[in-house]
Amino acid sequence: MKRVPASFLPPITLDSSGAIPMYRQVYEWFRRAIMAGQLRPGQRVPSTRGLAAELKMSRIPVSSAYDQLHEEGYFETFVGAGTCVARSIPCDALDQPVKKQSEASRQVSQNKTPRRISVRAALLRGAPQPWLSNLGAFRVSLPALEHFPVGVWSKLVNRHSRNQTRQSMAYGDAMGYWPLRETVAEYLGAVRAVRCEPSQILVTTGAQQGIQLAGQVLLDANDRVWIEEPGYPGARKALMTAGAQLIPIPVDEEGLNVAEGIRRARAADAVYITPSHQYPLGMTMNATRRMLLLNWAARTGAWIIEDDYDSEYRYGGRPIPSLQGLDTSARVIYVGTFSKVMFPALRLGYVVIPKDLVDAFSTARDANDQFSSTLYQAVMTDFIREGHFARHIRRMRMLYQQRRTALVEAIHKQMPGKLEVIGAEAGMHLVALLPEGVNDLAISKKAAELGIAAMPLTSCYESAPIRGGLILGYGGTDVRQIQQGIRKLGMCI
Amino acid sequence: MKRVPASFLPPITLDSSGAIPMYRQVYEWFRRAIMAGQLRPGQRVPSTRGLAAELKMSRIPVSSAYDQLHEEGYFETFVGAGTCVARSIPCDALDQPVKKQSEASRQVSQNKTPRRISVRAALLRGAPQPWLSNLGAFRVSLPALEHFPVGVWSKLVNRHSRNQTRQSMAYGDAMGYWPLRETVAEYLGAVRAVRCEPSQILVTTGAQQGIQLAGQVLLDANDRVWIEEPGYPGARKALMTAGAQLIPIPVDEEGLNVAEGIRRARAADAVYITPSHQYPLGMTMNATRRMLLLNWAARTGAWIIEDDYDSEYRYGGRPIPSLQGLDTSARVIYVGTFSKVMFPALRLGYVVIPKDLVDAFSTARDANDQFSSTLYQAVMTDFIREGHFARHIRRMRMLYQQRRTALVEAIHKQMPGKLEVIGAEAGMHLVALLPEGVNDLAISKKAAELGIAAMPLTSCYESAPIRGGLILGYGGTDVRQIQQGIRKLGMCI
Numbered sequence: 001m002k003r004v005p006a007s008f009l010p011p012i013t014l015d016s017s018g019a020i021p022m023y024r025q026v027y028e029w030f031r032r033a034i035m036a037g038q039l040r041p042g043q044r045v046p047s048t049r050g051l052a053a054e055l056k057m058s059r060i061p062v063s064s065a066y067d068q069l070h071e072e073g074y075f076e077t078f079v080g081a082g083t084c085v086a087r088s089i090p091c092d093a094l095d096q097p098v099k100k101q102s103e104a105s106r107q108v109s110q111n112k113t114p115r116r117i118s119v120r121a122a123l124l125r126g127a128p129q130p131w132l133s134n135l136g137a138f139r140v141s142l143p144a145l146e147h148f149p150v151g152v153w154s155k156l157v158n159r160h161s162r163n164q165t166r167q168s169m170a171y172g173d174a175m176g177y178w179p180l181r182e183t184v185a186e187y188l189g190a191v192r193a194v195r196c197e198p199s200q201i202l203v204t205t206g207a208q209q210g211i212q213l214a215g216q217v218l219l220d221a222n223d224r225v226w227i228e229e230p231g232y233p234g235a236r237k238a239l240m241t242a243g244a245q246l247i248p249i250p251v252d253e254e255g256l257n258v259a260e261g262i263r264r265a266r267a268a269d270a271v272y273i274t275p276s277h278q279y280p281l282g283m284t285m286n287a288t289r290r291m292l293l294l295n296w297a298a299r300t301g302a303w304i305i306e307d308d309y310d311s312e313y314r315y316g317g318r319p320i321p322s323l324q325g326l327d328t329s330a331r332v333i334y335v336g337t338f339s340k341v342m343f344p345a346l347r348l349g350y351v352v353i354p355k356d357l358v359d360a361f362s363t364a365r366d367a368n369d370q371f372s373s374t375l376y377q378a379v380m381t382d383f384i385r386e387g388h389f390a391r392h393i394r395r396m397r398m399l400y401q402q403r404r405t406a407l408v409e410a411i412h413k414q415m416p417g418k419l420e421v422i423g424a425e426a427g428m429h430l431v432a433l434l435p436e437g438v439n440d441l442a443i444s445k446k447a448a449e450l451g452i453a454a455m456p457l458t459s460c461y462e463s464a465p466i467r468g469g470l471i472l473g474y475g476g477t478d479v480r481q482i483q484q485g486i487r488k489l490g491m492c493i
Numbered sequence: 494m495k496r497v498p499a500s501f502l503p504p505i506t507l508d509s510s511g512a513i514p515m516y517r518q519v520y521e522w523f524r525r526a527i528m529a530g531q532l533r534p535g536q537r538v539p540s541t542r543g544l545a546a547e548l549k550m551s552r553i554p555v556s557s558a559y560d561q562l563h564e565e566g567y568f569e570t571f572v573g574a575g576t577c578v579a580r581s582i583p584c585d586a587l588d589q590p591v592k593k594q595s596e597a598s599r600q601v602s603q604n605k606t607p608r609r610i611s612v613r614a615a616l617l618r619g620a621p622q623p624w625l626s627n628l629g630a631f632r633v634s635l636p637a638l639e640h641f642p643v644g645v646w647s648k649l650v651n652r653h654s655r656n657q658t659r660q661s662m663a664y665g666d667a668m669g670y671w672p673l674r675e676t677v678a679e680y681l682g683a684v685r686a687v688r689c690e691p692s693q694i695l696v697t698t699g700a701q702q703g704i705q706l707a708g709q710v711l712l713d714a715n716d717r718v719w720i721e722e723p724g725y726p727g728a729r730k731a732l733m734t735a736g737a738q739l740i741p742i743p744v745d746e747e748g749l750n751v752a753e754g755i756r757r758a759r760a761a762d763a764v765y766i767t768p769s770h771q772y773p774l775g776m777t778m779n780a781t782r783r784m785l786l787l788n789w790a791a792r793t794g795a796w797i798i799e800d801d802y803d804s805e806y807r808y809g810g811r812p813i814p815s816l817q818g819l820d821t822s823a824r825v826i827y828v829g830t831f832s833k834v835m836f837p838a839l840r841l842g843y844v845v846i847p848k849d850l851v852d853a854f855s856t857a858r859d860a861n862d863q864f865s866s867t868l869y870q871a872v873m874t875d876f877i878r879e880g881h882f883a884r885h886i887r888r889m890r891m892l893y894q895q896r897r898t899a900l901v902e903a904i905h906k907q908m909p910g911k912l913e914v915i916g917a918e919a920g921m922h923l924v925a926l927l928p929e930g931v932n933d934l935a936i937s938k939k940a941a942e943l944g945i946a947a948m949p950l951t952s953c954y955e956s957a958p959i960r961g962g963l964i965l966g967y968g969g970t971d972v973r974q975i976q977q978g979i980r981k982l983g984m985c986i
Contacts (some may be wrong), residue, residue, distance in 0.1 A: 010686050011814045038682065116794065117853050118735070121710040124856045135663055145662045154654035157868075161647035161654075169638045169836035170628055170969075189531065193503050205698070209862035216734060217614040221714050237860035241709060242611070243736075301609070321504045343662035345867035360610050363617045367730035369702035373866060374838040375650075476663075 009046065010038045012055065023061035026051075027068050034074055034085055041087045045075070120243050130448040131455050135476070137485030139453035140429050142476030143340050144399055152388050156379045168374050174366040175358070176203025176350075177377035183384045184350050192311060193321035194334055196352045202361050203372050206349040207309060210335035211235050211272065213351065214305045215242030217364050218270055218333075226261050226271040230460035232279040235272050235307065244270075248462040251278055255285025258292040266296075270303040275323050276311045280431055280460050280471045282423020284320055291326075298329040307335045310427035312393050315401040330354035338380065340428060340475070341393060348372065348380055396475075400428060403474040403482065410486040418493060419470075428475030431457060433467050438493065440468030446492040452485055502539065503531045505548065516554035519544075520561050527567055527578055534580045538568070613736050623941040624948050628969070630978030632946035633773075633922050635969030636833050637892055645881050649872045661867050667859040668851070669696025669843075670870035676877045677843050685804060686814035687827055689845045695854050696865050699842040700802060703828035704728050704765065706844065707798045708735030710857050711763055711826075719754050719764040723953035725772040728765050728800065737763075741955040744771055748778030751785040759789075763796040768816050769804045773924055773953050773964045775916020777813055784819075791822040800828045803920035805886050808894040823847035831873065833921060833968070834886060841865065841873055889968075893921060896967040896975065903979040911986060912963075921968030924950060926960050931986065933961030939985040945978055 010033055014025050033039045045051075048066055052059040066083065069075040076086040135142065160168075175181065181201040188194035204210045211234070219225065221243030227236060229248035236246060247268060249261040256273055271293070275285035285293075297304050306323045314320075324334040337349035353361050365371070383389050404425065411419050411432060419432035434440055440456035447454045457469035470489070474482060503526055507518050526532045538544075541559055545552040559576065562568040569579040628635065653661075668674065674694040681687035697703045704727070712718065714736030720729060722741035729739060740761060742754040749766055764786070768778035778786075790797050799816045807813075817827040830842035846854050858864070876882050897918065904912050904925060912925035927933055933949035940947045950962035963982070967975060 010683060038686070115849060117710055117850065118713045118716075120713070121853045121857055124860055125853060126856075135659065142663060145659045148662065150655070150657055154651070154657070157654040158647070158651045161650040162643070164643050164647070166628065166638045169641065169838050170635060171837045190503060190536075193531070205862045205866075208860070212861050217610055220611045220613070221736065223611075234860075237856075241857065241860050243714065344664045345662050347862075347864070347866040356608060357610065360614045360618060363619075363730075364614055364734065367617055367701070367727075367734050368705050369698045369840075369862070371840075373698075373840040373869065376866065376868075 009033075014055065014057075021061070022057060023064035023068075026055075026062055026065035030065065030069055031072075031074060039085050041085055043085045044081060045083050045085065047082060120241060124237055124240055129455075129459065131444045131453050134448065134451055134453050136448075136451040136453045137477045137481045137488075138429075138455075138470075138472040138474070139476055140455050140471055140473035141340055141344070142473055143343060143428065144396060144403075144476055144478075145343055146478075147395065147399060148343055149388060149392060153379070153383065156382050157375070160375055160378045160382075164375075168378065172371040172374045172377075174202075174362045174371050175199075176201065176372060177374055177381065180377045180381045183381050185352075187384060187389075188322075188334075188336070188352065192308060193325035194352055195325050196334075197355075200353050200355060200358060202351045202353055202358075202365060203377060204349045204351055204365075205347040205369075205372055206339050206344075207307060207335050207337035208234055208238055208349075209368075210333075210337075210349055210351040211238035211305060211307065212241055213361060213364055213368070214270075214303070214333045214335070215239045215244055216368070217357065217360050218303045219244045223269040224265055224267075226256070226265065226268050226273075227462075228256055228273060228278065229462055230280060230457065230465065231272070232274065232307065232309075233459055235305075236462075239272060246462065251281060251283070253283055255283055255289050256293070258289050258296060262296060267300060268302055270305060271297070272305045272307065273323070274307045274309060276308050276320055277314075277424065277427045279307070279309065280429070280455075280457065282427065282429075282431060284424055284426075285323075290323055294323065294327055294329070294331070297327075297331040302331070304332045305335060306332050309337065310340065311336075312341055313397055313400055313427050315397070315404065315425040324352060330356070333357075341389075341396070342380075342383075346376060346380075348376055400475055401425075403477065403479060404430065406479045407472060407474045407477075407482050407486070410483050414483075414486050415490050415493070418490075429471055429473040431469050431471055433457075433469040434493070436467055438468055440470060443468075443489075443492050444470065447489055450488045450492070452488055452492075454485075454489060502526075507548065507550075514554070515550060516557035516561075519548075519555055519558035523558065523562055524565075524567060532578045534578055536578045537574060538576050538578065540575060613734060617730055617733055622948075622952065624937045624946050627941065627944055627946050629944040629946045630970045630974045630981075631922075631948075631963075631965040631967070632969055633948050633964055633966035634833055634837070635966055636836060636921065637889060637896075637969055637971075638836055639971075640888065640892060641836055642881060642885060646872070646876065649875050650868070653868055653871045653875075657868075661871065665864040665867045665870075667695075667855045667864050668692075669694065669865060670867055670874065673870045673874045676874050680877060680882075681815075681827075681829070681843075681845065685801060686818035687845055688818050689827075690848075693846050693848060693851060695844045695846055695851075695858060696870060697830075697842040697844055697858075698840040698862075698865055699832050699837075700800060700828050700830035701727055701731055701842075702861075703826075703830070703842055703844040704731035704798060704800065705734055706854060706857055706861070707763075707796070707826045707828070708732045708737055709861070710850065710853050711796045712737045716762040717758055717760075719749075719758065719761050719766075720955075721749055721766060721771065722955055723773060723950065723958065724765070725767060725800065725802075726952055728798075729955075732765060739955065744774060744776070746776050748776055748782050749786070751782050751789060755789060760793060761795055763798060764790070765798045765800065766816070767800045767802060769801050769813055770807075770917065770920045772800070772802065773922070773948075773950065775920065775922075775924060777917055777919075783816055787816065787820055787822070787824070790820075790824040795824070797825045798828060799825050802830065803833065804829075805834050806890055806893055806920050808890070808897065808918040817845060823849070826850075834882075834889070835873075835876075839869060839873075841869055893968055894918075896970065896972060897923065899972045900965060900967045900970075900975050900979070903976050907976075907979050908983050908986070911983075922964055922966040924962050924964055926950075926962040927986070929960055931961055933963060936961075936982075936985050937963065940982055943981045943985070945981055945985075947978075947982060 048062045052062045077083050181198040184201050185196050185198040219242045222245050224247050225244045226249045227246050228251050247265045250257050324332040334352035422431050440458050444454050444456040455471040505522050541555045545555045568576050570576050674691040677694050678689050678691040712735045715738050717740050718737045719742045720739050721744050740758045743750050817825040827845035914925050916923050933951050937947050937949040948964040
């Protein structure tokens with residue numbers, strides 16, 4: 001049994017009018033707290049001296065009350081642990097308040113009509129996704145955690161944690177820790193041809209918060225946003241928190257069909273897009289489409305939310321510069337994350353914001369959750385500056401390329417003709433299309449029961465897809481797991 | 494000069510048609526990248542072998558290109574650093590792209606009409622608050638960071654960081670880390686008479702996110718919320734992100750005037766309230782008012798967002814149980830934080846959610862920013878379970894009581910009759926009312942110039958207050974600073 005430290009006592013309220021003797025009030029208070037289950041068997045109680053001091057009263061009534069509680073078996077004394085609530089309090093006496101509470105909550109849940117919540121919140125709730133409930137083979141977005149340099153990382157964590165200053169423990173900047181913002185600006189300029197200054201970088205808790213903030217700052221309820229069809233479900237949810245109306249625009253082998261978007265909703269207020277590596281299908285948006293999109297945004301005043309996820313990993317040798325770097329009208333909000341290159345529990349990402357919007361984003365971040373934890377921001381800065389980050393990306397690029405090859409081979413060998421692999425050689429997942437008429441949701445559910453985390457392509461569509469498929473992550477799945485996983489998947493299909 | 498690691502290169506695109514020799518394309522690419530400032534003086538470039546492998550081409554054209562770049566002075570070789578961009582590239586050549594960019598951004602900022610953002614985001618932007626720009630004397634909400642047990646804490650951080658597992662590095666639960674949720678439920682039950690199970694605890698990044706999430710889940714745009722007048726500005730901002738309409742309800746010495754609230758807006762959808770220690774005035778809501786408020790909520794179906802900030806610190810010896818514990822209709826959302834008891838940069842808080850709303854809050858948290866960083870959640874759990882938390886609170890309670898006494902004495906001694914101290918003996922700040930007609934905003938601004946972080950009472954009002962005042966935090970201000978600070982404040986008044 002865990003012990004609650006002695007100071008954690010329910011509030012004690014005493015009547016100082018003198019009508020009831022103090023010792024009696026203290027005694028009654030403990031008896032009631034024990035019977036109500038607020039104090040648990042074995043829990044330590046304060047010393048008589050400590051309690052008297054806390055209640056600002058003489059020690060004598062407290063001692064009298066304790067004596068009586070001992071005599072009646074409510075208190076026991078254990079060597080080394082001081083006075084505790086007795087372990088032998090009959091359990092049925094203790095059950096009462098629990099029963100009471102569950103009755104109250106039963107009343108609430110018996111209430112047939114669910115209680116009113118916001119429209120946004122109600123719309124967000126979807127069907128359960130059993131494929132996300134395990135970390136098994138093919139879990140999308142999961143990196144090769146077993147290859148993360150935990151030793152190097154924890155040395156940096158330890159260094160910063162030991163040397164915390166008043167400044168690093170106090171309230172931080174809503175935009176983020178300045179040295180990290182400098183480092184990210186430098187990194188994005190060099191690797192992704194993003195044009196920005198450190199003052200335009202907002203450190204977030206991940207891409208999800210970046211998209212959510214963009215929605216909140218740029219969109220009012222019922223404003224219209226183009227989203228890719230199929231597209232990233234996380235982005236749909238983030239934009240729904242702003243009350244935005246989502247307009248699905250089809251993607252083809254050249255990326256988002258911009259002309260079709262203009263036909264369907266020319267006056268839309270924004271677009272969410274994954275141009276480097278379309279989520280989930282994996283194609284790269286070509287140059288013509290990019291110019292079309294930027295021109296549309298410049299002419300109509302629409303915002304472009306560019307999610308550049310997985311851009312670190314291209315195995316074809318031809319990285320594509322970001323849309324942000326091509327944009328001359330400052331209409332692109334560029335969103336990125338460290339979750340997948342580092343590890344998801346890090347909770348660090350970034351947004352590159354047009355200069356005239358920096359203030360609005362900063363204010364919104366402050367209103368939502370103030371700022372990101374400083375420690376990890378400082379550690380991440382050193383991790384990049386000391387070269388560990390670039391080294392880790394290089395190593396993972398080779399590893400993921402091998403895993404991708406192994407996955408494609410396993411699919412071709414074990415399920416010849418059944419699954420069709422699509423998408424560019426990039427990122428940490430691929431899409432395997434199923435034969436027409438096969439229900440991917442059913443297969444993903446069955447696979448989840450076998451511990452396989454294969455995500456159904458259907459979950460990325462607003463409307464029903466023509467052909468189902470499975471999104472297979474290979475970043476966090478080693479070659480042996482890939483082979484076993486494909487065998488198990490074969491059994492499900 | 495910092496060195497960008499070698500792998501951070503802008504994307505290289507080569508034409509493989511054979512029209513231009515490969516060595517020439519590589520040479521041209523580097524020359525342009527250097528002239529455009531994408532590669533900086535002193536920056537390392539990949540080895541010829543590395544680049545050839547990355548581009549999937551023979552090493553010979555790469556070596557030829559490098560030779561020419563060396564010859565023309567674009568590259569230099571430093572012992573131990575390999576090949577780098579020369580440090581002597583004329584600076585005026587490098588300035589060009591920067592100029593170009595600032596022209597583009599000047600165009601944007603010259604655009605007289607600011608570009609359209611959401612109504613919510615535009616409303617959030619307020620006047621600058623110079624008193625928040627320093628960590629000087631009287632900074633509100635700042636704890637005594639110099640007394641935080643950094644040694645104990647960093648040992649726990651180090652232990653968890655070194656032993657990270659796949660599970661602790663991967664995606665976590667949107668509701669939080671289970672052992673922390675258990676620990677928080679136990680703590681709140683014992684100390685604050687909160688009635689909840691661990692499944693009702695949502696771990697947040699702080700009280701701010703708790704309030705923001707409550708607004709998002711419970712309120713649609715233009716839904717009406719009672720707020721305390723004066724009240725906590727952070728809560729106003731959080732509720733504004735949901736598009737809520739704020740209805741200021743006056744507080745008096747018994748707390749929020751519930752009858753007045755019912756008169757002004759009986760059908761409001763929610764109330765935000767600080768019953769234990771009203772922010773900023775410091776009174777405690779009495780029992781009658783509490784019952785009135787709970788009855789109103791039960792009858793009308795309104796939600797109560799209870800912010801129980803600073804409840805750890807009461808120097809009068811009579812803690813008041815939470816509203817949540819009195820509520821029999823499950824209408825209270827209870828918000829708390831570790832920021833002030835521990836340190837703000839920790840970014841950990843919690844919400845206690847009625848059982849039937851758990852799913853909606855969890856989905857909303859996932860859509861906003863997924864989950865809180867796992868490391869600190871695990872460390873916080875141990876910090877509480879090993880008794881450090883209770884010990885730290887006890888020590889700080891004594892310290893803050895001393896600091897409060899010193900502050901009240903300094904005010905009475907140095908400014909007799911000028912400032913009137915109000916509020917219960919609790920928390921980490923007090924309010925000192927100014928003589929009538931004195932402008933608190935002007936005094937706070939003047940004080941900020943002297944490095945004093947005294948917050949004006951006016952900033953907590955929606956309408957103009959009858960009497961101005963200063964909110965003086967004493968948690969993070971030691972006795973010497975308090976005395977000096979009051980002397981400086983005296984000069985400003």
